[in-house]
Amino acid sequence: MIRHLLSAADLDAATATLVLDTAHEMALLADREVKKLPTLRGRTVVNLFYEDSTRTRISFEAAAKRLSADVINFSAKGSSVSKGESLKDTALTLQAMGADGVVVRHPASGAPHRLAHWVDGSVLNAGDGTHEHPTQALLDAYTMRSRLGRLEGLNVAIVGDVLHSRVARSNVLLLHTLGAKVTLVAPPTLLPVGVEAWPARTSYQLDSVLPDSDVVMMLRVQRERMDEAYFPSAREYSRRYGLDTARMRRLPEHAIVMHPGPMNRGMEITPEVADSVRSTIVEQVANGVSVRMAVLYLLLGGKV
Amino acid sequence: MSYPPSGPPADPGASDRADSPGSAADRLASTGGTAAPPRPPAATFSSAPAASGGTDAPSRSRDAGTPDRPVKTILSAADIARVVDRIAHQILEKTSGAADTILLGVPTRGVPLARRLAERIHTFENVAVPVGALDVTLYRDDLRLRGARALGRTELPPGGIDGRRVILIDDVLFSGRTVRAALDALGDLGRPRSVQLAVLVDRGHRELPIRADYVGKNIPTALAEIVRVALAETDGTDEVRLLGGTR
Numbered sequence: 001m002i003r004h005l006l007s008a009a010d011l012d013a014a015t016a017t018l019v020l021d022t023a024h025e026m027a028l029l030a031d032r033e034v035k036k037l038p039t040l041r042g043r044t045v046v047n048l049f050y051e052d053s054t055r056t057r058i059s060f061e062a063a064a065k066r067l068s069a070d071v072i073n074f075s076a077k078g079s080s081v082s083k084g085e086s087l088k089d090t091a092l093t094l095q096a097m098g099a100d101g102v103v104v105r106h107p108a109s110g111a112p113h114r115l116a117h118w119v120d121g122s123v124l125n126a127g128d129g130t131h132e133h134p135t136q137a138l139l140d141a142y143t144m145r146s147r148l149g150r151l152e153g154l155n156v157a158i159v160g161d162v163l164h165s166r167v168a169r170s171n172v173l174l175l176h177t178l179g180a181k182v183t184l185v186a187p188p189t190l191l192p193v194g195v196e197a198w199p200a201r202t203s204y205q206l207d208s209v210l211p212d213s214d215v216v217m218m219l220r221v222q223r224e225r226m227d228e229a230y231f232p233s234a235r236e237y238s239r240r241y242g243l244d245t246a247r248m249r250r251l252p253e254h255a256i257v258m259h260p261g262p263m264n265r266g267m268e269i270t271p272e273v274a275d276s277v278r279s280t281i282v283e284q285v286a287n288g289v290s291v292r293m294a295v296l297y298l299l300l301g302g303k304v
Numbered sequence: 305m306s307y308p309p310s311g312p313p314a315d316p317g318a319s320d321r322a323d324s325p326g327s328a329a330d331r332l333a334s335t336g337g338t339a340a341p342p343r344p345p346a347a348t349f350s351s352a353p354a355a356s357g358g359t360d361a362p363s364r365s366r367d368a369g370t371p372d373r374p375v376k377t378i379l380s381a382a383d384i385a386r387v388v389d390r391i392a393h394q395i396l397e398k399t400s401g402a403a404d405t406i407l408l409g410v411p412t413r414g415v416p417l418a419r420r421l422a423e424r425i426h427t428f429e430n431v432a433v434p435v436g437a438l439d440v441t442l443y444r445d446d447l448r449l450r451g452a453r454a455l456g457r458t459e460l461p462p463g464g465i466d467g468r469r470v471i472l473i474d475d476v477l478f479s480g481r482t483v484r485a486a487l488d489a490l491g492d493l494g495r496p497r498s499v500q501l502a503v504l505v506d507r508g509h510r511e512l513p514i515r516a517d518y519v520g521k522n523i524p525t526a527l528a529e530i531v532r533v534a535l536a537e538t539d540g541t542d543e544v545r546l547l548g549g550t551r
Contacts, residue, residue: 302452
């Protein structure tokens with residue numbers, strides 16, 4: 001097993017499948033009387049969050065606790081970071097405390113890679129800037145596999161703000177590794193420069209992509225990262241790239257609708273679609289805990 | 305995933321199983337080589353028998369007999385069938401017709417053994433005994449001595465284990481550490497009325513106060529020797545062999 005999980009590209013097909021299979025066994029824990037395993041007893045996991053997060057932080061915390069690890073939560077607010085401490089000094093502090101695993105979210109792309117050079121423990125990227133979010137890609141792949149039975153050959157449309165989306169980048173890399181075919185759908189202004197080099201097709205027309213899609217993944221429009229105008233108005237974006245009931249009817253019978261959350265209801269997805277039976281949004285959150293348990297076990301469970 | 309050489313000499317018997325437990329990855333890795341030159345096993349996989357007390361890493365290449373590593377068949381296919389028949393009868397006898405009893409196989413080879421026992425019990429007395437699987441990887445005490453390994457499947461029969469008589473089924477009883485892990489796992493899954501243990505082979509060298517209720521065959525072994533169980537469901541053939549260690 002790899003030592004750190006910094007990018008979805010760190011995972012080859014065999015390792016990614018191992019994570020998904022392990023997550024499947026971890027998921028059985030949810031039905032048990034005692035939802036706890038002794039596997040990581042005595043290990044320390046630090047959640048290092050420099051950016052706001054609800055589900056990822058809680059999900060990692062729940063996963064670590066279910067494996068009996070000791071969890072230390074660190075958020076930039078209320079810590080010495082607000083006094084100006086650098087990432088490196090924080091890392092050295094964690095190192096001195098003997099953290100076996102560091103889960104890091106940071107607004108700067110690449111921060112987890114830097115961190116990995118400074119600490120001895122395993123570093124898990126929980127989202128760095130607009131770069132990557134590998135555990136989100138793993139839980140999305142897990143959700144697709146459990147709903148549709150396979151990943152090989154699936155047509156996955158990833159729709160919306162690809163430019164600012166670490167979820168999209170990690171998903172493209174992982175889904176490509178696992179044999180799914182990804183189409184990125186966005187207005188030209190919201191596709192990154194160099195997207196031609198990604199292992200994915202691109203399209204500007206949502207309506208023409210929908211009939212062939214097994215999975216539609218809607219991305220949040222990341223207003224907080226937009227310092228200029230990428231589209232004329234929210235209403236126009238919603239008209240062309242939002243998923244509403246009429247558009248959902250164009251999907252094949254078996255297709256599922258995903259969203260990594262948090263949603264802008266009424267912007268990229270209407271409430272009717274978000275709450276429909278095709279939507280896996282709540283399932284994705286539950287699967288997130290199982291997948292993160294699998295990753296923590298595989299990175300921290302064995303000989304270090 | 306690769307397995308670094310296992311623990312310190314102070315860890316006799318990292319496993320008491322015929323091969324490294326729950327290790328699909330192990331097995332995958334092992335099936336690769338066919339005609340590797342005979343050599344001391346220490347270098348290849350997780351266990352150096354001399355150091356770790358004969359954890360039987362399943363390298364097929366090591367199965368070929370050589371002057372210093374003789375191979376002896378202990379149970380043939382017919383012997384295994386007879387042994388399974390006898391244990392099935394003993395279970396029926398000791399549990400008053402297997403009432404309220406479930407069989408839980410420990411992956412990998414305990415699971416097909418449990419299925420065979422249930423099938424024999426059904427043939428003899430027409431009782432359907434529920435069969436399940438109990439993976440103990442996450443409860444093992446030797447996880448930190450090796451790399452994290454793939455998990456086996458845990459599947460409990462409908463109705464769970466509460467209030468029932470659970471019979472754990474495994475292929476080889478060695479140090480007893482797998483059984484200890486299984487008992488811990490059972491404690492988290494519910495509260496069985498009682499727990500019993502059935503094994504195909506008891507090779508001795510216990511490190512914990514654990515004994516089996518049903519034993520297919522007692523085989524006195526040296527620590528450095530390796531007991532290799534093959535079952536048709538997992539290995540294509542039924543056979544138990546003793547691979548001589550270098551003494």
